[in-house]
Amino acid sequence: MTLPASIRKLLPHDPTPLGGGLDNTVYTSGNLIVRIANNPNPDALRREAALLTAIADLPVATPVPVAVDDDAGILVYHRLPGTPLLHRPRTAATLGPSLGKLLSALHSAPIPPTTRTDDTPLTDWLTDTADTYPAAAPALTPTQRRAVEHFLATPPPAPASPPVLTHSDLGAEHLLIDPDTGALTGIIDWTDATITHRAVDFGRLYRDLGPTTHSEVLAHYSPEWTEADEHLTRFFARCTLIEDLAYGLTTARHTYLSAALANFSHTF
Template identity: 40%
Template sequence: MLADLGSRSGLWTDRTQPTTVARGSENTTFAVGGFIVRRTVDVDALTREVALLEALAGETSIPVPVPLVHRSDLGVLVYRALGGEPLLGRPDLIGPAVEGPLVDVLGALRRIRPDPPLVVDDHPNDAWLAGARQDFETARSHLGPERAAAVAQFLDQPPPPAGPVLVPQHNDLGAEHILVDDRGRVSGVIDWSDAARTEPARDIGRLLRDLGPAIALAVAAGLDGQSTAEERLRMTFHARCTWLEDLAYGLADPAGRSAYLANAERVFGHVFGHA
């Protein structure tokens, strides 16, 4: 399929060797030459993503994937690989330089008119908490007694109420999807396949988890002004739930997902110490 796609598009030859970047239950991503090829079983979601990316590219100065080939019959999207490397593997480059670009791209996502074709993700917080409890059971043996107790204390508390406003969100804005150059400047934001209309705490919570509360709250302020105590509670809730989610994800393939395990270890203190 990849050789034929390259031949028809003229982007690579049949001698160009692909490399598998990621493989999941619904998506498989390949690097072929200087291009990224993603194949998915959800062709409707892919069509929405293509429309979003085409609109977003004209609204932000931050590089995002620009569709070059979209084959709905194959469930395939091709775009030129963006420069830089994921912050997930370069925590030494995390710093205030990322704040402005993240405000830029998330603000641009909200400015798109007409409204982008996004689904509504209103997954309730009690369901998030139930999922986090399952992830904790998976990961409990990996945690020492003190950390396990801190996580269990969080899981024993009721979830915060859902936010009153739904806005367009990347909806998976972890450090693995933020690319930076060797000076820590944002060179791209990738993987918009989960983009949806949902509450702002989703994106900010993941930023809190991976980049720390100072950067997360600065991005939130750049978008919506200073956060209230209730908003910070929701951000922290999502940071903790997605910390458990990423830890369980890493433990499912420790050799292939070691960066997720290293990140979970690095950020535990501010995720479960911040309120």
């Protein structure tokens, strides 16, 4: 890996691999995280850096840019405390209050003017999920496949509340927790942050954390919540669970696959 001189001089030693996904590969060097886009998009990285600067005062820690190289797709920030929830068994500590306060602040935050809007029709979400389903189906039992196929044959719900600033990928892999107490310590990977339905954030949380935590989040969420928001939350939870199943199977990422299967019953 070759890094620009402006980035390399910030690092205490050669970076070592930490992980990665579809969008980014992540390295660590001392207390710094070096995130490199798999397919650099300078405009997208500039938008993300502006957003991260704007949301630095959220009630949960978020990455604050130390250095950005737009052309190389590199973002450097200080490592946040905690471990991704996806890779740790949940402890008895509830995440509901801290997530409720976080989403209350995020969904009412001023929106940086460079933030993109995602107005993808819900029918397209359903079509994309139907296209993804064949890759996920081998992991499912016949009863589970019938539940998914019934969902895919049902028209999507109506849009609910006005669009707000969202994380848009708020799954367990991006929630950092204290491994001893289970307390929420940070939120990472804001690459997909957009102006869209707030239920996009709630849907992934419902999928990964279940209905009890969902209710606890809503108990600490200040904007009004409607029945339409609830229907849309279930819709996004189901779409993204199929996405995770397919991702886990096709990439042999067994952590994603096992988590999606464990979350199937409450999601569907």
